[in-house]
Amino acid sequence: MQKLLVTGASGFLGWHVCQLANLNWEVYGTFWTNSIEIPHTKMLKVNLTDFQELQQIFSEIQPVAVIHTAAQSQPNYCQNHPEETYATNVIVSHNIAGLCADHYIPCVFTSTDLVFDGLNSPYRETDPVCPVNKYGEQKVMAELGMLERYPLTAVCRMPLMFGAATPTAxxxxxxxxxxxxxxxxxxxxxxxxxxPVSANTAAKGLLLALEKVQGIIHLGGKxxxxxxxxxxxxxxxxxxxxxxxxxxxxxxxxxxxxxxxxxxLDSSQAFALGYQPLxxxxxxxxxxxx
CATH class of the missing domain: 3.90.25.10 (UDP-galactose 4-epimerase, domain 1)
Known part of the structure; x- marks a missing residue:
C-alpha cells in the first residue's frame, strides 16, 4: 500500500481520518503532546514547527500524499495567543505545502467555515473571505500561502464537526x-x-478531496x-x-x-464529486x- 502522512493524528479529526484511511493506505500519523496508539497507523512524535524535523519526516517516510489536519483550532485560545498559534496554524501549513510541492504529491489542508463573517450565507468557494477572529484570519493566511506555494493543494473548508470521542479529544x-x-x-x-457533519463523514470528504480536488472546496453538511x-x-x-x-x-x-x-456552507461542488453527508x-x- 502507498504511504499517507496525516498530521495532527492525535486530534479529533486526524484520528478519524487515520481510522478510515488505513483501510487503503499505509498511514503515518504525527503527534506532539498527546501520545496515542491508532491501529494500523505508525505514530511519530514530530515538532511540526521545526522545519528541519518536518523535512526529515518527508525524507524518511517518502509519503505519496499528505492530509494536514494539525492546528490549534480553539478560537478563544488563538485570540489570546496570536504569535504561538500563528506559528502552528500558518507557518507550518506553508512549509507543508512547500514540501508537497517539492515532492509533487497531493496535499489536503483542513481550513474552516470561520474564514467568513457570517453576514452572507450560504457561502460558496468563490465568495470573498472576511474573518472576524484570529483563528479565521490565520486560516485565511494559511490558505493563501499554501495555494501560492502549491496551487494543487486541496483547501477543504470544514464545518462544525461532531462524533465519537477519541482517546484524546x-x-x-x-x-x-x-x-x-x-x-x-x-x-x-x-x-x-x-x-455540521460527523467527523467520519468529514474524513470521507478529505479522502475524496485527496483524489479529486485542487484548490478550494467546502465540506459542509446538507x-x-x-x-x-x-x-x-x-x-x-x-x-x-x-x-x-x-x-x-x-x-x-x-x-x-x-x-x-x-x-x-454551500457544499454543492463537493456533493457533485460524490461527497454525501447523511x-x-x-x-x-x-x-x-x-
Missing amino acids: TSFIQPFIQTLKEGKELKLFTDEFRT ERISRYDFGRLLVEILQLPTTGLKACLQQDVKMSAPRPSDVS SLESEVAELIGK
Missing part, C-alpha cells in the same frame, strides 16, 4: 449530553448557524442548524430530559474571540447506535 456533543443527563442547565445559541436546535435534536434522539436545555444569544456569553452568526438525524442516530 471529544466533540461538542459529549459535554452537551453529559450536562443534560445530569439535569444541569445547558445554554445554547439560537443565533449561531452552521452546516442542513443549516443553530446550536440550540442541534441540542433539541440530541434531546429527541437520546430521549434526554428537556428541562436543562435553554436558549440564549451570542451576546449573552462573554468570549475572547468574536463569533460570526451564520457561516453555513441527514443530521441519521448521523447522530448512527453515532449513538440507534
